[in-house]
Amino acid sequence: MKMRRYAVLLGLLLVVGVVLSACGSGGSSEQGGSDNSFKTAMVTDTGGIDDKSFNQSAWEGLTQFGEDNGLKEDAGYSYLQSNSASDYVTNLNRLVQSNTDLIFGIGFKLAEDIGTVADQHKDTHFAIVDSVVDKENVASIVFEEQQGSFLAGVAAAMKSESGKIGFVGGEESELIKKFEAGYVAGAKSVNKDIEVDVQYAGSFGAPDKGKLIASNMYNSGVDVIYHSAGGTGNGVFAQAKDLKNNDPEGNYWVIGVDRDQYEEGQIGDNNVTLTSMLKAVDVAVADIAQQSKDGKFPGGEIVSYGLKDDGINIAETNKDAYSEDIKAAVNEWKQKLIDGDVTAPSTDAELQEYQDSL
């Protein structure tokens, strides 16, 4: 019996080994070279560069930057994939040792490790996306999601015929609050009496929960739902598409998040994606890399991207649903936000204040 147990354990180890090694190998090589040319790289979080989300977007930005500057992949720009949280420090150190000038950490999960490694290597420049690390040699890239969400709210309120719209959040946090507050404010700016049903699923990876919430919202008369819930949002799309399939004339709209989710909304000849709030991590990454290459690295600063610099935008892919008057209204508010006539709220308190001022 004992022997057998060990055999199972051994088998288990083997399986783990196989699985882990299968996941690995996605990295890139360092061809250190001591030439004078600029060298930049990014460390992904566990999503990987084809996560359809910010890792992918960041890598696209870095690739764009590399091509614009005639750099070669691997030699000039590269990425290291993190398969688990324990890879962050290792990956960052590997890049430091291969004389990388500027290292990006993609996602707030890397914030702490960037801080640690940045302390140990004061001569290397770092940048963190979606978080703030207060160090001399770290640039913090943040986005004004409340602005894009504000415009999503404007579009939702314009589209809604029932006067009821919905918001589905992942986990309730400071970051997601920015989406919620901006959205509510935008909607109320267009229609003061609009009802906004706000629900949190408690997870970014629970499509079943997302579907339940969406089903309940559409049942209660909501006709536009903005989701900021990652994989949970898949459930929102699933529900909207199902309803649309049974009732092609009905109003069941979803507003996507982070990137253009038009494809996800396609059902036959219809599309339930009204628009998407776009967060251009690629623009930000390329911009910071360029600044750094030009010797103007914004170390120790918080660099904020919003509507003004196309770091935040709103998709216009769905020509049928996203009509001219919605477009006009959104552009009008966009201008107001850019000019500073209106400030999109990013917390509950600011939202309250904003609503009172209406």
Add this chain to the structure above:
Amino acid sequence: MLDILYSLIPQTLFFAAPLIFTALGGVYSERSGVINIGLEGLMVIGAFAAVTFNLLYANALGTMTPWISLLVAMVASAVFSLLLAIPAITFRADQTVTGVAINMLALGFGVFMIKQIFNKGQTEFISEPIYTKDVPGLVDIPVIGEMFFNNMYITSYIAIAFSFVAWYVLFKTPFGLRIRAVGEHPMAADTNGIKVYTTRYIAVIISGALAGIGGGVFAMTISLNFSVSTIAGQGFMAIAAVIFGKWNPLGAMGAALFFGFAQSLSVVGSSIPLLENVPQVYLLIAPYVLTILALAGFIGRSVAPKASGVPYVKGSR
């Protein structure tokens, strides 16, 4: 009040359907004496197979795609369950450890294959999911029609029908009696000429097939794509439903429906007059609290089949 039921019941049913299939699988496996911790992994394989097949063949098969995808998911998962059956039955390995290994292997395998086939970390959305339908005729019955037959997934009805079939087979047929005998007292069964190993193999393969359907249904009604987090805990909820349902197919169905009901109540709760002032966090934890209360107090002792988890060695007493 009726409005609330109109939204609660369909939601309960679509949420519960994947759990029912998977839990039925769990009942069969455990009734035969093999603990199946690997249900989660088998669901992953089901979801992976269904989504992959659906994406690759949707153009050729049209509206039949989801149903053939379900069959593919069923077969794929049944084959995969051999990885549990062979070590656990023939080589008498520790069943819990083997099941855990299945869970890890399935997820790694699924994600790896997606990368190989589509060169992506997660798939696109499928173009031919299962859609809800009204049941012709029955939907016109006042109240009940609206509640049970309006905009429903046919898979929910199949799941419930399967539960009754599973119950009948397990308790009313010689084959079911053999499965139960093998799970309670394999030596006695062996003495009576029942092939213990064969019976256990069949039961585990049935559990694989059902869990595969569960995973396929989940993927094609709820998530619509496959990624590393598509199946996240549903398999374990199914195991809970097995125990909660006292290793009885109908009990497991009831438990799965209860989970679905509690989940949709936590969402619908905010629009029920009585509950609207309750902070959302309490509604979110309610399903789990209800489950603990139900397990602890209301259903009485839940006793596993006697030989569950014990490998059978021919000739041992």
